[in-house]
Amino acid sequence: MEVPARPGPDASSLSAHDRVYRTLRTRVMHGELLPGQPLTLRGIGREFGVSMTPAREAIQRLVAEGALTMSGSGRVQTPELGNERIEELATIRALLEPELGSRALPRAHSALIDRMEAINSANTDAVLRSDAVTYVRTNLEFHRTLYLRAQSPAMLAMVETLWLQLGPTMRALYGRLRRNTPPPHHRMILAALKAGDEPGLRLAIRTDVTQGLRHLTQ
Amino acid sequence: MEVPARPGPDASSLSAHDRVYRTLRTRVMHGELLPGQPLTLRGIGREFGVSMTPAREAIQRLVAEGALTMSGSGRVQTPELGNERIEELATIRALLEPELGSRALPRAHSALIDRMEAINSANTDAVLRSDAVTYVRTNLEFHRTLYLRAQSPAMLAMVETLWLQLGPTMRALYGRLRRNTPPPHHRMILAALKAGDEPGLRLAIRTDVTQGLRHLTQ
DNA sequence: CGTGCGGATTTGTGATCACGCTTCGGACAT
DNA sequence: ATGTCCGAAGCGTGATCACAAATCCGCACG
Numbered sequence: 001m002e003v004p005a006r007p008g009p010d011a012s013s014l015s016a017h018d019r020v021y022r023t024l025r026t027r028v029m030h031g032e033l034l035p036g037q038p039l040t041l042r043g044i045g046r047e048f049g050v051s052m053t054p055a056r057e058a059i060q061r062l063v064a065e066g067a068l069t070m071s072g073s074g075r076v077q078t079p080e081l082g083n084e085r086i087e088e089l090a091t092i093r094a095l096l097e098p099e100l101g102s103r104a105l106p107r108a109h110s111a112l113i114d115r116m117e118a119i120n121s122a123n124t125d126a127v128l129r130s131d132a133v134t135y136v137r138t139n140l141e142f143h144r145t146l147y148l149r150a151q152s153p154a155m156l157a158m159v160e161t162l163w164l165q166l167g168p169t170m171r172a173l174y175g176r177l178r179r180n181t182p183p184p185h186h187r188m189i190l191a192a193l194k195a196g197d198e199p200g201l202r203l204a205i206r207t208d209v210t211q212g213l214r215h216l217t218q
Numbered sequence: 219m220e221v222p223a224r225p226g227p228d229a230s231s232l233s234a235h236d237r238v239y240r241t242l243r244t245r246v247m248h249g250e251l252l253p254g255q256p257l258t259l260r261g262i263g264r265e266f267g268v269s270m271t272p273a274r275e276a277i278q279r280l281v282a283e284g285a286l287t288m289s290g291s292g293r294v295q296t297p298e299l300g301n302e303r304i305e306e307l308a309t310i311r312a313l314l315e316p317e318l319g320s321r322a323l324p325r326a327h328s329a330l331i332d333r334m335e336a337i338n339s340a341n342t343d344a345v346l347r348s349d350a351v352t353y354v355r356t357n358l359e360f361h362r363t364l365y366l367r368a369q370s371p372a373m374l375a376m377v378e379t380l381w382l383q384l385g386p387t388m389r390a391l392y393g394r395l396r397r398n399t400p401p402p403h404h405r406m407i408l409a410a411l412k413a414g415d416e417p418g419l420r421l422a423i424r425t426d427v428t429q430g431l432r433h434l435t436q
Numbered sequence: 437c438g439t440g441c442g443g444a445t446t447t448g449t450g451a452t453c454a455c456g457c458t459t460c461g462g463a464c465a466t
Numbered sequence: 467a468t469g470t471c472c473g474a475a476g477c478g479t480g481a482t483c484a485c486a487a488a489t490c491c492g493c494a495c496g
Contacts, residue, residue, distance in 0.1 A: 015292075015479070040447065051481045053271075056448085057278050064282035066375075072232075073488055074448045088372045095313045154306045154383075157284075158376065165372075233449070259478070269451045274478085291458060292478045 017054030020044065021061055028067045028078060029164045031136040031171025035080040039068065066165040078168040086169060089162050090213040096159050097143065097209055098202035101189070103150035105201055108193050116145050117190060124182040132175040136167070139212075142186060143205075146193075166213075173213075185211065235272030238262065239279055246285045246296060247382045249354040249389020253298040257286065284383040296386040304387060307380050308431040314377050315361065315427055316420035319407070321368035323419055326411050334363050335408060342400040350393040354385070357430075360404060361423075364411075384431075391431075403429065 024044070027033055044055040059076055062068045069079045081089075119142045126134035140163055147156050185208035192201035242262070245251055262273040277294055280286045287297045299307075337360045344352035358381055365374050403426035410419035 014290075017479085042447075052448085053480050053482090056275070057479095060275050060278050061282040064279040066372075074233075075488085076448095085372060088370050091317070092314065092373055092376060095317060096310065099309070099313060152306050154284075154303060155310055158310060158379075161376075235449085258476085260476080270478085271450050271452090275449095293458085294478095 015054070016048070016050045017057040020048050020050065020054055021058035023048075024058055024062060025065075025067060025164065028062065029140065029160070029167040031133055031167045031174075033078045033168050035078050035168040035172050037168070038075065038077045040076075062164075065161050067167070079165065081166070081169045086166070086213060089166055090210055093159065093162050093209045093213075094206045096155060096162075097147070098205045100147040100150045100152060100155055100159065101201050101205045102198055103152055104146050104148075105193065105196065105198055107149045107151075108146065112145065112149060113190060113193055116142055116193075119145060120183075120186050120190070123186070127180065127182050130180075132171050135174055136170050139183060146189075170213075183208065183212070233272070234266070234268045235275040238266050238268065238272055239276035241266075242276055242280060243283075243285060243382065246280065247358065247378070247385040249351055249385045249392075251296045251386050253296050253386040253390050255386070256293065256295045258294075280382075283379055285385070297383065299383070299387045304384070304431060307384055308428055311377065311380050311427045311431075312424045314373060314380075315365070316423045318365040318368045318370060318373055318377065319419050319423045320416055321370055322364050322366075323411065323414065323416055325367045325369075326364065330363065330367060331408060331411055334360055334411075337363060338401075338404045338408070341404070345398065345400050348398075350389050353392055354388050357401060364407075388431075401426065401430070 024039075039059065041052045041055045041059065044059070045052050048055070059068065063070045063076065066079070068076050070076050119138055123135065123138035123142060126132075126138055144156075144160075147159065150156065185204050188204035189201065189208065191197075192204050242257075257277065259270045259273045259277065262277070263270050266273070277286065281288045281294065284297070286294050288294050337356055341353065341356035341360060344350075344356055362374075362378075365377065368374065403422050406422035407419065407426060409415075410422050
């Protein structure tokens with residue numbers, strides 16, 4: 001119905017299937033859809049006012065990225081990940097994201113850190129309000145704001161694919177345990193950035209990523 | 219026309235778009251298509267005897283995986299990667315593949331090593347015959363045979379996505395410099411496997427991945 | 437009250453078509 | 467001989483339809 005995705009900075013909303021794709025993508029990544037939620041081509045087409053053709057392309061693309069799973073009969077739903085899969089994806093995040101942080105560190109000026117602190121406070125707000133979707137969204141924004149400075153588009157795209165696969169699961173997990181403490185390691189990340197401490201930054205990011213998901217699967 | 223892809227172990231060739239997708243995917247990954255080669259929906263449909271619809275789905279899926287690039291006007295071709303992108307993808311390989319090797323190490327029995335040595339000799343043959351496509355294919359088979367033992371499907375899928383993006387470029391690069399020496403570090407990988415030397419295996423894989431691509435971009 | 441079972445509905449798949457845009461080739465003028 | 471322009475051909479996009487398979491719901495049977 002609503003959620004304009006992010007018609008955003010790029011003025012390339014030319015094709016209908018791209019608009020559908022982008023909207024569904026951010027919905028999945030931000031955890032607006034719960035794991036196992038089914039999607040139908042005709043339903044999506046109806047919602048976006050398009051026919052089945054662009055809906056099918058958008059769905060197919062999301063399936064290829066792992067944002068959605070397709071059963072043998074073609075039925076599509078958000079993924080329901082097992083613990084071993086969650087830990088595997090967390091491991092990959094722990095391998096890639098410190099590298100992105102390290103590459104961003106030399107280019108992380110004070111304006112960037114200020115912006116990250118603002119996002120982090122919005123994140124803390126979401127925790128106190130028990131707003132799972134906003135929590136996930138601001139958490140990812142915090143990381144992406146830093147990683148954009150790494151100027152490593154392929155690596156960032158790969159990490160976003162991981163976020164995409166974890167989106168519904170993260171929302172469900174964060175919603176399950178109503179944590180009332182802000183994300184623990186974001187302050188360590190900010191401190192390491194200010195100090196220019198590269199090993200400390202790597203460690204802070206790695207523990208933020210793994211710890212954030214590890215104690216949820218136990 | 220030919221190249222049955224790998225109708226392979228899974229007997230799920232039910233849908234036409236899946237058959238098209240799989241065939242094109244292995245073509246790209248093995249470097250059977252040169253960088254910049256254009257693809258058209260009607261051409262693919264004609265070749266596979268299907269209409270544009272399944273051809274479009276297969277293409278869209280490959281674009282989502284980075285195996286093909288789509289211009290703003292919807293034109294599709296194999297990617298022409300710049301050096302910085304190649305090095306970035308090689309860095310990601312260097313981060314993920316040693317981890318896969320390390321996870322496979324405890325499960326690498328002698329039968330597996332024997333199979334890898336057979337693949338490696340086929341690889342050496344391809345080098346001596348200057349058969350670039352076979353070289354790329356056996357090289358990837360060598361790695362995949364090991365990584366399958368890691369039982370980390372998400373990580374393996376991510377690495378295969380990297381191979382897919384590098385496919386046309388690898389073929390073009392290996393074809394450009396007619397190397398007549400076999401891949402240098404495969405023997406080190408095999409030796410580390412036999413010795414159960416985990417740090418040595420990580421190093422051997424990392425250098426095989428980076429060195430294999432690094433001295434090609436210079 | 438639980439358990440199969442059968443028909444109606446809904447779903448994905450693939451083919452076909454119309455539309456608008458991009459691209460490429462040749463003719464013309466310079 | 468070179469550059470420009472215009473037309474035709476080819477392209478991707480999206481809508482619609484027919485078909486087969488899967489799913490769902492209610493009814494009958496145990």
